Structures are given as structure tokens and as C-alpha cells.
Amino acid sequence: MSVVIALFNQAGGVGKSTLTVNIGYHLADLGSRVLLIDMDPQASLTIFMGLEPSDLEQTVYDALMNEDPLPVRKDLHNMDLAPSNLNLCLAEQELVTADMRDTRLKEALSPLQGDYDFILIDCPPSLGLLSYVSLVAATHILIPIQTEYKALRGTELLIQTVGRVKRRANKGISIAGVIPTMHNARTVQGDASLQAIQEQLSQVGKVFDTVPRATDFANASQAHKPLALFSPKHPAVEILQNIAKELKTL
Numbered sequence: 001m002s003v004v005i006a007l008f009n010q011a012g013g014v015g016k017s018t019l020t021v022n023i024g025y026h027l028a029d030l031g032s033r034v035l036l037i038d039m040d041p042q043a044s045l046t047i048f049m050g051l052e053p054s055d056l057e058q059t060v061y062d063a064l065m066n067e068d069p070l071p072v073r074k075d076l077h078n079m080d081l082a083p084s085n086l087n088l089c090l091a092e093q094e095l096v097t098a099d100m101r102d103t104r105l106k107e108a109l110s111p112l113q114g115d116y117d118f119i120l121i122d123c124p125p126s127l128g129l130l131s132y133v134s135l136v137a138a139t140h141i142l143i144p145i146q147t148e149y150k151a152l153r154g155t156e157l158l159i160q161t162v163g164r165v166k167r168r169a170n171k172g173i174s175i176a177g178v179i180p181t182m183h184n185a186r187t188v189q190g191d192a193s194l195q196a197i198q199e200q201l202s203q204v205g206k207v208f209d210t211v212p213r214a215t216d217f218a219n220a221s222q223a224h225k226p227l228a229l230f231s232p233k234h235p236a237v238e239i240l241q242n243i244a245k246e247l248k249t250l
Contacts (some may be wrong), residue, residue, distance in 0.1 A: 026244035
């Protein structure tokens with residue numbers, strides 16, 4: 001069975017898509033078969049992987065709402081991708097009245113379970129139905145959290161959502177850990193927020209190595225490449241490698 005990891009935080013701009021690409025790349029580099037799922041209507045992951053969302057005839061939407069096979073683009077930086085576009089905005093509305101809505105994504109992934117070691121789901125920045133069906137489909141949750149005070153304050157609602165899913169729809173799900181992101185060690189607020197994350201969220205799950213704020217992440221995304229291919233000697237590459245190595249033990 002695949003390890004299905006939902007990268008989930010209801011806040012936007014915390015690095016979910018960037019982490020999905022880069023952790024997926026390093027898992028693949030370690031020999032794992034990796035599928036990325038873009039569950040965000042903004043389609044940042046799809047764009048980062050070099051596809052134009054408006055050109056796509058089939059996306060995750062068709063698998064969710066029409067029960068079509070999940071559309072998979074093969075061998076993008078040694079990973080596969082199920083892409084997204086703005087049609088997923090319709091799915092958020094249509095899922096409200098859809099039968100068996102909770103398990104729509106889980107059922108779409110079921111035929112692929114033997115094909116991949118890891119399936120990484122890039123969740124939208126919300127607590128809506130697209131995030132909910134992603135958590136129902138997942139075996140693990142990875143929480144990226146920006147090292148800022150306001151980001152830490154929002155985690156209580158996030159943890160409550162995870163608890164609700166675990167009690168009702170997916171009792172086997174577990175939190176793989178928390179990844180502090182966009183850390184600026186030169187600011188007092190950044191260091192204080194990182195310390196608070198390490199102290200408070202270590203009770204929720206493992207707190208992984210801290211990913212620094214770096215313009216090369218945006219530059220690599222614009223070039224449609226993982227950071228390791230865009231800037232192999234960047235210090236964040238080793239951090240991402242270590243996170244992938246730890247996830248391999250799940």
C-alpha cells in the first residue's frame with residue numbers, strides 16, 4: 001500500500017506546493033515511486049511542474065466528480081502528477097450534495113495503490129471539502145507552518161479539523177510531523193516563533209528540520225524545477241533531503 005501524505009494547512013503562503021515538489025523529488029531520488037496530487041484550484045503545484053492549467057482537458061476534478069480514472073502525467077522530474085485547474089472550484093460546491101463525497105478521492109487513488117510508494121497531496125489553503133476529502137484519503141498528514149506568530153495561532157483550528165477526521169472518517173490517519181518554513185534567523189520574531197513551534201507542536205508530532213526563507217525557492221518554481229536541480233549547492237537542499245529520508249521510514 002502507498003504511503004499517502006496530505007500536506008495540509010488552512011493558511012496560504014506557507015510553502016505547501018513548494019514542499020510537495022521538493023520532498024517528492026528527494027523521495028524519488030531515494031528510489032521511491034512518487035505521485036503528486038494537486039488538490040488546489042489555484043493549481044500552483046501544476047504550474048510548478050511545468051504544466052499550463054488552462055490547457056488541461058482532464059484534471060483531478062474529473063476523477064472526483066465524474067468518477068473518471070485519475071489523470072496522471074508521467075515522468076516529470078522522475079515523478080508523476082495528477083494536475084489541477086480552476087474546475088476544482090466547482091468541485092468544492094458540487095461535493096456538498098454529492099453521494100459518498102468523503103471517499104471520492106480515496107476511491108480515485110485506490111487503483112493506483114500498487115503503483116506508488118508515496119502519494120503526496122497538495123491540499124488547498126482552506127478547511128473546506130477539498131481539504132476534507134484529501135485528509136480522508138491520506139494515511140499521514142504533514143503540516144507546513146510559517147515561522148511567524150500569526151501562523152502559530154492558527155494551528156488550533158487545524159488540529160481540531162484533523163481530530164474530527166480521525167474520529168469519524170479516517171481513524172487510521174496520523175500526523176507525520178510539522179515542518180517549520182520560511183524561517184528568517186535574522187529576526188527576533190522568527191526565532192521566537194520557531195522556538196514556540198518546537199515547544200508547542202512537538203506534542204502533536206515530530207518537528208522536522210527548519211526550511212529557511214530563500215528567494216531561490218521562487219526562482220526554482222519559476223524555472224519549473226526542484227531546488228536540487230536549480231541550485232544543487234543551496235543549503236536548503238540538504239534539509240529537504242533529510243526530511244525525505246525520515247519520511248521513508250513511515
